[in-house]
Amino acid sequence: MSKDGSLSDDKTPGGGPIQAVADWVADLGGVVTDWLVGLGSVALFAFRTILWLTTRMVRRETLIPSFYQIGVLSLPVVALTGTFIGIILAVQAYGQFHLLGMESRLGAVINLSLVRELGPVLAATMLAGRVGSAMAAELGTMRVTEQIDALSSMGANPIQYLVVPRFLGCLLLIPALTIMADFMGVVGGALYSVYLLNIDWHHYLKHSQNYVRGFDIFAGVFKSLFFGGAISLISCYHGFHCDPGAEGVGRAATTAFVYSFVAILLLDVVLAIGLESVYLAFWPEGPKLF
Numbered sequence: 598m599s600k601d602g603s604l605s606d607d608k609t610p611g612g613g614p615i616q617a618v619a620d621w622v623a624d625l626g627g628v629v630t631d632w633l634v635g636l637g638s639v640a641l642f643a644f645r646t647i648l649w650l651t652t653r654m655v656r657r658e659t660l661i662p663s664f665y666q667i668g669v670l671s672l673p674v675v676a677l678t679g680t681f682i683g684i685i686l687a688v689q690a691y692g693q694f695h696l697l698g699m700e701s702r703l704g705a706v707i708n709l710s711l712v713r714e715l716g717p718v719l720a721a722t723m724l725a726g727r728v729g730s731a732m733a734a735e736l737g738t739m740r741v742t743e744q745i746d747a748l749s750s751m752g753a754n755p756i757q758y759l760v761v762p763r764f765l766g767c768l769l770l771i772p773a774l775t776i777m778a779d780f781m782g783v784v785g786g787a788l789y790s791v792y793l794l795n796i797d798w799h800h801y802l803k804h805s806q807n808y809v810r811g812f813d814i815f816a817g818v819f820k821s822l823f824f825g826g827a828i829s830l831i832s833c834y835h836g837f838h839c840d841p842g843a844e845g846v847g848r849a850a851t852t853a854f855v856y857s858f859v860a861i862l863l864l865d866v867v868l869a870i871g872l873e874s875v876y877l878a879f880w881p882e883g884p885k886l887f
Contacts (some may be wrong), residue, residue, distance in 0.1 A: 649760075649761050660762045662762075664769075667770050668769055671728060672777060676781045678778065679719065683711060683785035683789070685785065686706070688789070693714065697806045700794070704787065704805035709809050709813060713817050716779040718862075720775045721775075721820060721861045723774075724824075725858055729831070729853050729857045732836060732845075733836040736832075736839070737835070737839030739836075740838075741843075760829075764830065768825045768826050772822060781806075787805075812879075820865060820869075831857045836849055
C-alpha cells in the first residue's frame with residue numbers, strides 16, 4: 598500500500614496487478630460485447646433476407662446468373678476435390694485394413710465417410726472459398742462505389758435484389774454439389790481400390806451396399822442445406838458492411854471465408870450429434886464393420 602492509502606504497487610506500471618486484472622476484464626468484456634453485437638446484426642440481416650424471400654417473388658433475371666455462378670462454375674472444382682478425397686481415403690485406410698485381412702470392407706469406410714461427413718463439408722468449404730469470398734468482394738465493391746446506395750435511392754431494396762438470389766443459389770444448389778462430391782469420391786476410391794490395390798470388385802460393392810444406408814446420404818445432403826445458407830448469409834453480410842477502400846474489400850472477402858468455415862464446422866458438430874441421435878433411435882444396433 599502506498600503512503601496515500603491507495604492499493605497501487607509502485608513497482609508495477611499502470612497501477613498494479615489489480616488495475617491489470619481490471620483492464621483484462623474490460624478488454625474481455627469489450628470482445629464479448631462486440632461478438633454479441635455482431636451476432637445480433639447477422640441475425641437481423643438473416644431475418645430481413647428470409648422476410649423478403651417469403652413475401653416477394655424473386656426475379657428470374659437476377660436468379661439465373663446467381664445459379665450459374667454458384668452451381669455450374671463450382672462443379673469442376675467440387676468434382677476434382679471429391680475424386681482426390683476418395684483416393685486419399687483409400688490410400689490411408691488400406692494399410693490398417695490389410696493388417697486385419699479385411700481389405701474388401703474398405704469400400705464401406707470410404708463411402709460412409711464421404712456421404713456423411715467429408716462430402717458435405719468439403720463441398721461447403723469449396724463453396725465458401727470460391728463463391729463466398731467472391732460474393733463478399735463483389736458486394737463490398739458495390740458498397741465502396743456506392744452502387745448499393747444508388748439502388749436504395751432508386752426505390753429498389755438491395756437485400757431483395759442482391760442478397761436473396763445469392764441466398765437461394767447457395768441454399769438450393771449446394772445439395773447438388775454435395776451429391777457430385779460424394780459420387781466422384783465414391784468413384785475415385787473404388788477405381789483406386791479395385792485397379793491399383795487389387796481388391797475384389799464384387800466384395801467391395803457388396804460391403805458398400807450393406808453398410809451405406811439411405812439415411813447416411815440424406816444426412817449429408819440435409820447438413821449441406823444449413824452450410825449453404827450460412828455461407829451465403831455470412832458472405833453477403835460482410836460484403837454489405839464492408840469498410841471503405843480496397844483494403845476493406847479484401848478484408849471483407851477474407852473474413853467472410855474464415856467465418857463461413859467456422860460456421861460450417863460448428864453446424865457440422867451440432868447437426869452430426871442430432872442426426873446421430875435420430876439414427877440410433879430408429880436403428881439402435883447400427884452397422885458393424887467387423
